[in-house]
Amino acid sequence: MPEIEDRFNEAQSGVTKAVPDNVLKTNTVYSDSYYTPGGMGGASQGGMQVSTASYVTVEDVYDILSELSVADQGLLAMEMFISVPGAYSDYEDIFNEDGSLNQVEYVGALSKTFTLAGQAAAIDNPYFVDILTRESLASLSREEIKTLFDNRVAEIKESEKEAPRVIRYIDPAALNGMLKETYRGSIGRAPTAAEMQAFVKHIHGLQASNPDMQLSPGAQAMDFAAQQNPEEAKAMEYVNAGRTILSALGMGARQ
Secondary structure (H helix, E strand, C coil): CHHHHHHHHHHHHHHHCCCCCCEEEEEEEEEEEEECCCCCCCCCCEEEEEEEEEEEEHHHHHHHHHCCCHHHHHHHHHHHHHHCCCCCCCHHHCECCCCCECHHHHHHHHHHHHHHHHHHHCCCCCHHHHHHHCHHHHCCCHHHHHHHHHHHHHHHHHHHHHCCCCCCCCCHHHHHHHHHHHHHHHCCCCCCHHHHHHHHHHHHHHHHHCCCCCCCHHHHHHHHHHHHCHHHHHHHHHHHHHHHHHHHCCCCCCC
16 A cells, blocks of 8 residues: 555655754654555555654744743743742742842843753753753643742741851951040040050941941941040040131141
8 A cells, every 4th residue: 555655755854854043952752653564465464663753943942931921930930940940039020029039030041041941951861951941841840839938938037047147247457546636636635555456346247236337437437436545536626626726826836
């Protein structure tokens, strides 16, 4: 039967079908094909296993992603966070404060996942492309993805609580230099060793109790000098005021 042989040969031709460009995944289906050729020797049955290949290309993935709803984009973002190394650097980058998807970070995560999918394609590993095409939903439900995401965020928050807080103390030498300049201008003398030690302890204490505070060491030095030496500071104010008046009258000290 020539028509049966033709169909058999047509099925076999799928094996040598041209492979498209930018393939990220190859799906191969194997099937048994049989035919009964006619001939002088009588009918005999023949058979052969035939493979049929279909491909998932970069363009196919783009088409799938372009059809995702806002909710599905958010779900994909959560799955990339928990399943794709380096897709997101922080869970807070995924959504904006109003709950909407951070599109800039989303596109960056897609780009990183595409890169990994291309690398994995070379060894026939469909893990990353299945995430992009949402084939992964066959083994991981929407509810499971959300639960895994919430659990991962909770773990990160808990670890942040337990992690020791690193405080970058201001260099004592820099603080002492600042206090000396302040004392010369507001007190009229250099600070004592005990005063410098007390000032450093005061600043470092503020940093330890308020790690997020934006300290102004200069303002703190002025306040410290005035509190530690109120009478000297008051006297220096009169001296500075007198110098200002003399300077205004052209009677200041000549160099």
